[in-house]
Amino acid sequence: MNFEAPTLVQAQAIPVVLSGRHVLVNAATGTGKTVAYLAPIIHCLQGQEPRVERSDGTFALVLVPTRELCMQVYEILQKLLHRFHWIVPGYVMGGENRSKEKARLRKGISILIATPGRLLDHLKHTTSFLHTSLRWLIFDEADRILELGFGKEIEEILEILGSRQNGHVGKENSDSCDSKPQRQNVLLSATLNEKVNHLAKISLENPVRIGLHDEKIQSVLSSEDLGSLGSYAKNEFEHPVKLMSSSNEDFRVPAQLVQRYMKVPCGSRLAVLVSILKHLCETGTSQKIVVFFSTCDAVDYHYSLLSEFKFSPYPQPEELRDGFVRCKTLRLHGNMKQEDRRNAFQAFKTEKSALLLSTDVTARGLDFPKVRFIIQYDPPGEATEYVHRVGRTARLGERGESLLFLQPIEMDYLQDLVKHGISLSEYPLLKVLDSYPLHDQKYRGKRILTLEMHPWVLLLQKALESFIFAEPRMKKLAQNTFCSWVRAYAAHRGELKRIFMVKKLHLGHVAKSFALKEQPSLVGQSFQKQTKKRKRDEKQKGLSKQRKFTRKTTQNRKQPQ
Numbered sequence: 001m002n003f004e005a006p007t008l009v010q011a012q013a014i015p016v017v018l019s020g021r022h023v024l025v026n027a028a029t030g031t032g033k034t035v036a037y038l039a040p041i042i043h044c045l046q047g048q049e050p051r052v053e054r055s056d057g058t059f060a061l062v063l064v065p066t067r068e069l070c071m072q073v074y075e076i077l078q079k080l081l082h083r084f085h086w087i088v089p090g091y092v093m094g095g096e097n098r099s100k101e102k103a104r105l106r107k108g109i110s111i112l113i114a115t116p117g118r119l120l121d122h123l124k125h126t127t128s129f130l131h132t133s134l135r136w137l138i139f140d141e142a143d144r145i146l147e148l149g150f151g152k153e154i155e156e157i158l159e160i161l162g163s164r165q166n167g168h169v170g171k172e173n174s175d176s177c178d179s180k181p182q183r184q185n186v187l188l189s190a191t192l193n194e195k196v197n198h199l200a201k202i203s204l205e206n207p208v209r210i211g212l213h214d215e216k217i218q219s220v221l222s223s224e225d226l227g228s229l230g231s232y233a234k235n236e237f238e239h240p241v242k243l244m245s246s247s248n249e250d251f252r253v254p255a256q257l258v259q260r261y262m263k264v265p266c267g268s269r270l271a272v273l274v275s276i277l278k279h280l281c282e283t284g285t286s287q288k289i290v291v292f293f294s295t296c297d298a299v300d301y302h303y304s305l306l307s308e309f310k311f312s313p314y315p316q317p318e319e320l321r322d323g324f325v326r327c328k329t330l331r332l333h334g335n336m337k338q339e340d341r342r343n344a345f346q347a348f349k350t351e352k353s354a355l356l357l358s359t360d361v362t363a364r365g366l367d368f369p370k371v372r373f374i375i376q377y378d379p380p381g382e383a384t385e386y387v388h389r390v391g392r393t394a395r396l397g398e399r400g401e402s403l404l405f406l407q408p409i410e411m412d413y414l415q416d417l418v419k420h421g422i423s424l425s426e427y428p429l430l431k432v433l434d435s436y437p438l439h440d441q442k443y444r445g446k447r448i449l450t451l452e453m454h455p456w457v458l459l460l461q462k463a464l465e466s467f468i469f470a471e472p473r474m475k476k477l478a479q480n481t482f483c484s485w486v487r488a489y490a491a492h493r494g495e496l497k498r499i500f501m502v503k504k505l506h507l508g509h510v511a512k513s514f515a516l517k518e519q520p521s522l523v524g525q526s527f528q529k530q531t532k533k534r535k536r537d538e539k540q541k542g543l544s545k546q547r548k549f550t551r552k553t554t555q556n557r558k559q560p561q
């Protein structure tokens with residue numbers, strides 16, 4: 001794979017995973033965590049005598065939160081197993097054909113990558129799925145698996161597999177490949193926080209923590225006595241809950257990443273987004289950009305808009321042959337058909353220049369080569385999501401930039417990020433807007449006082465509104481997107497509710513941000529929402545009588561992202 005040396009997290013984690021200890025790994029995005037757990041597993045399996053066979057069933061299970069990450073880990077695994085043809089890789093995930101998966105499981109898969117729902121399905125219903133030899137259970141992006149509402153599935157999976165397989169796990173300094181196989185569990189993420197506490201408690205026994213206290217671990221490593229990591233961890237783990245309970249924990253973002261924000265009034269958001277995208281796509285030779293939105297509808301709407309909107313400030317008609325933003329545009333979200341998701345994922349990987357519009361389904365773990373720019377058009381939820389979104393660029397020491405859109409009423413979000421050790425500088429927006437040509441004499445030499453009054457923004461907004469008004473299909477899409485966007489805005493949780501308050505929004509300006517001249521009615525929508533909520537509450541009450549356990553875990557429910 002042309003790797004010349006291990007990354008820091010690999011140098012730290014590989015010996016520990018080889019030692020057989022349970023491990024909790026926390027390292028910045030794009031630092032090579034995938035190989036940090038796959039390499040030692042493969043090392044152990046390839047050396048096993050007699051050779052592992054398909055009929056032995058599954059030795060290692062890797063759980064990931066999304067289908068795309070599942071495919072990505074599987075592809076890396078295939079490459080790593082190139083020379084070890086007797087070790088069989090495989091994956092099972094939502095959206096795929098169950099019977100085909102069953103057939104593959106029946107034949108035997110040595111290392112299996114899975115999304116939690118589909119794995120549980122097979123554990124319950126595929127009798128030929130053999131997992132009695134299971135030695136490794138990996139939770140990649142552990143916190144996200146829980147955030148997506150897979151808590152119940154994980155508890156059931158652990159129940160079926162036996163959470164820690166009890167007994168003593170891997171002695172310090174010993175190579176567990178040679179010793180009697182024991183179950184070993186590994187949890188990884190760039191943002192391990194208090195959410196993982198419960199999972200860590202029920203799945204890990206006396207684990208080694210990697211990356212959470214770098215200075216200490218560094219000094220242990222430099223003493224060239226990797227074995228002492230075990231005793232270090234032992235002491236640190238006497239109070240694991242206390243160590244992980246800080247909600248203001250610093251999150252690591254790649255040091256070379258240039259992080260900026262832009263204060264944009266709501267009504268000008270769309271015109272500014274389109275201008276920035278045009279600017280980025282037309283400067284520099286190749287650009288790969290990811291733009292994050294809060295809902296699947298918003299991705300679809302902006303995708304259609306960018307694909308179809310044509311406008312030129314110049315009078316020359318030939319300018320109008322191409323789209324306003326000249327860049328191959330792709331989209332990826334959880335409401336798309338599996339085949340389309342797969343195609344978009346593969347296409348963005350291979351394109352040299354492209355624009356990917358996506359929801360948070362792309363935020364975790366995906367390793368698209370050479371992404372240079374991340375735009376968070378709709379602000380993320382918690383700071384963890386900010387970290388993972390920007391982590392799609394500046395991977396493994398490469399350069400990268402990120403840009404966060406904030407409305408004037410949302411500026412406190414910057415303080416929230418500062419609490420996690422993340423600080424942003426302001427993007428020179430006016431400079432970009434001023435670079436666009438204006439032919440109307442009345443604007444010449446005028447001082448621009450506010451962004452909303454910038455002549456370019458006014459001109460473009462007018463063109464966008466005319467385009468939407470003239471296309472009934474686009475208008476309908478814009479109206480639906482407006483409603484789901486407001487609902488998503490209202491769904492911000494915890495502390496963030498104080499920053500992202502629906503009642504502070506000017507809904508007329510929100511409508512403008514979808515190029516609508518008038519604000520669509522939310523009445524029908526809120527009524528539907530209330531009915532849904534009532535039904536949900538009633539259902540939950542009924543269930544709570546039957547099973548207390550279920551109530552606890554349904555609070556976090558899975559939604560297409």
Ligand SMILES: Nc1ncnc2c1ncn2[C@@H]1O[C@H](COP(=O)(O)OP(=O)(O)OP(=O)(O)O)[C@@H](O)[C@H]1O
Nearest residue numbers: 003005006007029030031032033034190365367396
């Ligand atoms: N030792 C190495 N030398 C060079 N490149 C490496 C090495 N290890 C991994 N890589 C490359 O680094 C990139 C990032 O790796 P990976 O996706 O595993 O990061 P990650 O830490 O899991 O990121 P995230 O937190 O976003 O999931 C990949 O393109 C991978 O091929």
